[in-house]
Amino acid sequence: MKKDSFYIKHIRPLIKHKVFTLILLFIAMVIMFTLWSAIQGGRFFKISTFKNILNSLVISAFLTIGAGCLLISGNIDLAQSAIGAFGGMVLATAVKSWGLPWYLGIVIGLVLCAAFGSLNALLVTKFRFPAFIGTLAMASMARGLMYLFSSIGNKGLAANIAFNNAPLSFIGAGSIGPIPLGIIIMLVFFIIYGIIISKSRFGLKVTLIGGNPVAASLAGINSTAITYILFINSAVLGGIAGVFNTARLGQGALLALQTNQFTGITAAILGGISFGGGAGGMGGAFIGLLILNTFQIGMGVVGVNPFWVNVFSGVLLLVALAFDFIAQRRSRSVLKAY
């Protein structure tokens, strides 16, 4: 009897939790790749592989956190990666063309990103743009301004800006002890945001706005202010991703984060943040991101043709959604049985 109640109290909610299915999926994936590479005579299951995986998700992690918080509140930001690329380019311009120290470059970049974010929020709250289309417009403007910045030190021609800066290359590729700096920062961010979203009053408000905006406004929550905070947060996190990208490459690249427009959103939704808002957390988003990247790196380790990897990652996304669907249907049928 006692055992039973412990099961009901602690184990069952754990199993029922959305994140649990995702962790199972992740474990299944690791086992699959381990066996697959063993057949081919290689090794997938080693520390360096996981280090690679974590390293590869640093940049998209910041995008995922920002996009995830916004999605929970029922909004969406398609400009995030473009704003991030812009921030990275500002950093490169500041360091190379203006000769500013690296920390000032980062601050200027992130402040400009925040300005873009507040503009996004202004369009969505004051002018009531659909977030999808308003941020799409901002994405295009941010990319254009990025080209403009890149042309400052280049006689008016848009081009990549390469620079040499020891602290920045340490941020990009350095490590504290055996662990790369980027991974540490990323994990700290995930933990802080995870606590904010699931444990604080602010996180509760964010979830409520996403789940039921009318009830939220009746309960006296200032949704405009929160929307501002979340859009600025998303843009600044995009900017941090851009800074990391610039620091890693050693140059402000014109094509920076070009393929990342949907990365953050995809990972967040894969990790159980609902698209309409009102549900999900950072733990799930992290696992979602982990699954996406493990898959891609695993495919590389077992030597699948990169053209197929693209196909398979689409299929993976759908499979993960199917898992989610099955879990939901099970919980619905349980409800019906009651």
Added chain:
Amino acid sequence: MRKETFVRRLLRDKASPLLGVLIVLTIITMILSSGILHGEQISALFTKGFMSSGNLLSVFYNLVIQCLMLCGISMILIGGNIDLSVAGQAALSTMVFGWFCKNTSMAWPLALVITLAMAVCFGLINTFLVNKLKFPPFIATIGMASVYRGLCNVITTGNNIQISRATFITIGNTSIAGILPATFVFALLLIIIYQFVLSKTTFGRTIYMAGGNPNAARLSGIKLNKVRLILFINNSILAAIGGLLWSAQIKMASPTAIISAAPDMRVISAAILGGVSFIGGSGNIVGAFIALLLLNVFDNMLKVLNVQSYWNVFATGFLLAVALIIDYINVERRRKSLLLNR
């Protein structure tokens, strides 16, 4: 009497400010690009720069695939769904068509039929994911987009396929008076037909209802899944035809050309700019078409005026934002006047 109400309705329509902006923008472009400010003849207004036959032809050629996608996407948006995989579908369709044309000796209409049959399958897959597995359309179609794009590259390891079927290429490159491509006329016809279906038939009204209030629609006996099925399949076929016409114009099947041109994002922007609601239930195709013209004329203006390409990227977004703000001001004014009347 009837005529007056028609004019009044036109003025009240959401698309009419857009039409005004379009006309003004076109005239400005004509004046600036023809060089009459720098001592050219007045007649240059219609022969040089924007209005030169070569430039108009390129504008219309670019519009064909977008118009076809516009019909499909607008219907889907009005019905309360979204499809982000259209560019992928168009690219994969052209690849399949190109593959059959190159590696088999079958007549190209047969290859066309096979391609269209495959497009129907794309639509079925998308519908299956949304209808049966209850995936959000947004994320399901992003997933499928990645699958379609990946498959394009798998077919030819990332290369383009030359298409050398004479009749097929002729269809893509025939033009009336050297200005108006036959394919564009076809696209215009489709827009008229789809607008008619949308506003004058029972099925069209069903789409509005399904998008505007799905619960009410379901309770009044509309089969939402069936509506979605028809819309997705229709969209896939249109995307495939659009892709094929594009490949007929450039004489090869090139997925990268289609995907990097990103016609899908432009079409979705145009639809929403033209008054199609993103969550469904309102808007029409003609309004979306005017917005599409506006975006393309603007793009072309920057090109014929030799503006640096990065300003082009910036200005496209800026224009979109300005248009949305104008729309907002309009809506506000109308709401205030309604309140006063009360």
